[in-house]
Amino acid sequence: MRIGIVCPYSLDVPGGVQLHVRDLAETLIAMGHRVSVLAPADEDQVLPSYVVAAGRAVAVPYNGSVARLNFGPISAARVRRWLKEGDFDVLHVHEPMAPSLSLLAVMACDGPIVATFHTAMTRSRAMSAGRRVAQLVLERITARIAVSALARRVQVEHLDGGAVEIPNGVAMAKFAGAQPLPGYPRSGGTIGFLGRFTESRKGFSVLVDALAELMPSRPGLRLLLAGPGGLADVDLPPLVAKRTDFLGKVSEVDKARMLRSVDIYVAPNTGGESFGMILTEAMAAGSAVVASDLDAFRRVLDSGRAGALFPTGDSAALARVLAELLDDDARRHELGQRASKAAAQFDWPVVAEQVLEVYATAIDAYADDPKVREEL
């Protein structure tokens, strides 16, 4: 199958959508499909062979963060040329509602279009710009994919259309096969946390409170922490600070190694998490997972069968769950094994099969189009 994928954000900037596009493209190529990815990039940037550069991206504030986007007549011409040269069976765009390459591609393409919605935003400029404008874009899309139940609900409620829920993939082998960091696994218990610990919705303070309760009676217990930001920005009790090993911001490789090093990974988020990618990654690494009882987490953890849940924001409950797991090696290992088994359903080749079914459905819905038939 000839597949054209459009990524609206620069591939050299780390981000969930970019990683998703890269992993999906590489998985589809490994399955024998012809894939071309169009993404914002400078001409002189070193890119994987399957990526076509669409020119320099411009930084635009969007939806509370800075997005690097391509938009305008020059980008539109490049998109049209790429579509013509690629002669794709199906076009797959990501986040098409933002003014970006994805939106340009949707407007320029006459064939089957599949769109993936990543964010669970309840409001965005595109949506507030008016339903009628949004409708012109949406009605050109043949099939929609949402990566989480929350993203799907936004589709149904705000954009008036259905979407198939296909979870984010995880590169299982990369996490399951990673070497633990030097000195790990260690005895005494290692708790892991990865992410923007300075953001309150990540719930880091819930974990800190739980650790402050547990650490005095457990001399070996340590926290392995990674994420952008400085320790000075968070308020740590002296004992917790003393027993924290801080890695700073980690690469994809070190992330996998870190997740393989911890005994228990904790996701204490208090809300706003649309899918919980980090959970599937920790599960793929085979670590026992303890997560707050959010809808998205509950689904990924198979209602608590593939990881322990605690009431969101309740640090005392978290401390209890952690203590139980730290004291019961057999139960912790069993949980880790069930986690990696459950993560297998998010492995990229499995997820890519589901995406291919959507491609096939989109193509079928066009195959009978008289206009297409004339061309054949």
Next chain:
Amino acid sequence: MGWLVGVVAVVALLGFYLTFTAKRVDRLHARAASAGRALDAQLVRRAATSAVLAEEHGEPDLYAAARGALDARVEDREAAENDLTRLLRKQELDSSEASDVAVIAASRRVALARQVHTDFVRDALAVRSRPLVRALRMTRRHGAPAYFDIDDPTLPSVTQVTSRATRD
């Protein structure tokens, strides 16, 4: 002179908008019709795989429902497909059996095809209801597309079936 330029500009813009809208009406109706035919093909495929399954499992009721879905007249088709879905849900499906997997996969494709069809029908009906489209009778060459209203045909997926099997 000025007013003439203005009138020409307004007429040109109006013409552009009307052509654009007429094309949009045609496109959405063509898409809805085409998606409907794709849905029909997937329903036939599901009924065929169900018939094979019924013969292998020795289930005369399922076989009758599969035949019923294939033979149903247009106005009875939704009910016939729902009957088939109901009987398929009663089956114990095994992810290691080829004919079981075929039914699960075909059911998933029906769900996808119906989703696409529903979206295009909604878009086509929305554009039909626009006052301009109605006033200029832009839809005179197209009948109103209809939703295909059936219960969600998705059966427990193969992975879920496997995980349940390992849990027990």
